[in-house]
Structure formats: structure tokens, C-alpha cells
Amino acid sequence: MRKRINEVFVMRQLIIRADDLGYSEAVNYGILKTVKEGLVSSVGVMPNMPSAKQGLQLLEGTKVGIGQHTNICLGKPCANPNLIPSMLDENGNFHSSKAFREAYKEGKELIKLDEAVIEIEAQYLRFKELTGRKPDYFEAHAVVSENLEKALAIVAKKYDLPFNDINPMMENGTFRGKPIHTLPFGAFAKDYDPLSCLQDGILYHFSEDMPNVAIFHPGYLDDYILTHSSLTINRTKEVVMLTDIKTKEWLNKENIELISYKQANL
Numbered sequence: 001m002r003k004r005i006n007e008v009f010v011m012r013q014l015i016i017r018a019d020d021l022g023y024s025e026a027v028n029y030g031i032l033k034t035v036k037e038g039l040v041s042s043v044g045v046m047p048n049m050p051s052a053k054q055g056l057q058l059l060e061g062t063k064v065g066i067g068q069h070t071n072i073c074l075g076k077p078c079a080n081p082n083l084i085p086s087m088l089d090e091n092g093n094f095h096s097s098k099a100f101r102e103a104y105k106e107g108k109e110l111i112k113l114d115e116a117v118i119e120i121e122a123q124y125l126r127f128k129e130l131t132g133r134k135p136d137y138f139e140a141h142a143v144v145s146e147n148l149e150k151a152l153a154i155v156a157k158k159y160d161l162p163f164n165d166i167n168p169m170m171e172n173g174t175f176r177g178k179p180i181h182t183l184p185f186g187a188f189a190k191d192y193d194p195l196s197c198l199q200d201g202i203l204y205h206f207s208e209d210m211p212n213v214a215i216f217h218p219g220y221l222d223d224y225i226l227t228h229s230s231l232t233i234n235r236t237k238e239v240v241m242l243t244d245i246k247t248k249e250w251l252n253k254e255n256i257e258l259i260s261y262k263q264a265n266l
Contacts, residue, residue, distance in 0.1 A: 024225045026224075042066075078119065211259065
């Protein structure tokens with residue numbers, strides 16, 4: 001499955017990304033293992049979450065790329081709550097991802113554009129406070145919302161951020177305005193096998209014309225993740241798969257070159 005150009009074999013590029021740094025301390029430790037002992041080249045941090053700082057501290061000294069995994073469906077906001085009432089429930093927390101999914105099915109928009117811009121900008125400023133720099137990529141967590149997509153683009157343009165613009169319902173998008181492809185995501189399946197999912201994505205959904213991204217949510221489990229997420233045991237399966245030498249050997253056999261978002265922008 002090598003691509004031949006002028007008799008030279010060209011490696012096929014893949015970014016293996018771990019989302020949700022900061023979700024909980026246990027998730028952070030699972031991600032750390034996949035970075036230090038596995039295949040993850042890029043990690044998305046949720047700037048608003050209390051465990052974001054601890055997660056970033058764990059990754060200090062690694063060369064992993066750090067992105068802003070903008071989160072508007074879990075926890076408290078970074079912005080002044082009084083400025084973003086449409087984004088919060090009666091307890092001052094973000095609307096759940098379930099609420100967004102139900103609104104999407106009904107063709108409704110939960111959040112206001114101007115408020116989304118305020119919160120996304122606040123999360124970016126929090127990211128800079130935590131890391132001291134701009135993110136290597138800039139995108140959002142788990143929500144399908146037209147106003148969210150518009151607000152992300154507004155903030156990305158204002159601060160010249162490397163925007164990974166892709167709707168969670170679609171496979172093709174852009175990174176810094178250039179085409180990028182996301183492999184199918186299957187972690188919510190009851191019989192989920194992370195390796196089979198990755199292999200199927202590469203064998204049947206891989207784009208030969210642009211960089212590809214495989215998104216995972218590796219992590220270990222603690223009380224917070226068990227009470228705030230529907231994605232639990234499958235996170236631990238992904239830690240195992242992403243640190244298994246057999247996974248790396250299979251990728252090498254398929255001539256897959258693991259890159260970071262920085263390399264995808266060359």
C-alpha cells in the first residue's frame with residue numbers, strides 16, 4: 001500500500017491524537033503513558049478543567065504537540081458566567097454533550113454566537129496562561145453546533161491560531177486552511193476494539209492526498225470520569241492499544257509515517 005512517486009516510495013502521513021487532557025487526573029495518567037511509551041504525537045487539553053494544569057505538568061519534558069481542545073459541554077466556564085448565560089445550565093455548568101446532541105437532532109441551536117466567542121477566547125487565554133504559548137492546533141470537543149464552529153473561526157482569525165476546522169459529523173476538514181482527513185471514530189461501540197478500528201480506518205478510509213488524523217481518548221478511570229462520562233472502559237483499551245508494540249509494527253508494515261500537527265503544516 002505504498003504510494004510511488006517517480007520510483008520513490010512515500011510514507012503515508014498519520015497524526016495520532018489523544019483528546020481530553022484535563023478531564024480528570026486518571027485520564028491524564030493514561031494519556032501520559034500513550035505519549036511516553038506509545039504512539040501519540042499530539043494531545044488536546046481542555047483549558048477550563050481543574051485537572052488541566054496537572055495534566056500539562058505530567059507532560060513537561062516530552063516533545064508531544066499540545067493543542068486547545070476547546071470544551072463547552074463539561075464543567076465550569078473560563079469566562080464570566082454573567083456574560084454567557086445561553087451556554088450554561090441552572091447550576092452554572094456547561095450544557096451536556098447529550099443536550100447538544102438532542103438540540104442538533106431537533107435542528108435547534110443551544111448557544112449564542114457572541115457568547116461562544118467570549119468563552120472560546122477566555123479558554124484560549126487560559127491555555128496561554130497554562131502553557132506560555134499558542135497551541136499547536138486549535139479545535140473543539142464533542143459538540144456539533146453551527147455557532148460553535150463560527151465562533152472558533154472568529155477566535156482563530158483574531159489570534160492567528162492553527163485552526164483544525166472539521167465538523168465531528170464529517171471526515172474531511174482543514175488545518176490552517178489546507179485539507180486534512182479524520183479517520184472514523186468508533187469508541188462508543190460496546191464491542192469496541194481500538195486496533196481493529198484503527199486498522200479499518202487505514203485500510204478503508206485513509207486519504208492518500210492529505211494528512212490523516214486518528215483521534216483517541218485514552219485514559220485510566222477515577223470517580224470523576226465514571227460519573228461524568230459515558231466513555232469509560234474503552235479509554236483503558238485505547239491506552240493498551242496505543243502502547244502495544246504490535247500496533248507500531250502493523251503501522252510500519254502499512255508504511256504509515258507518524259507525524260505531528262506541526263509537520264502536517266509543512
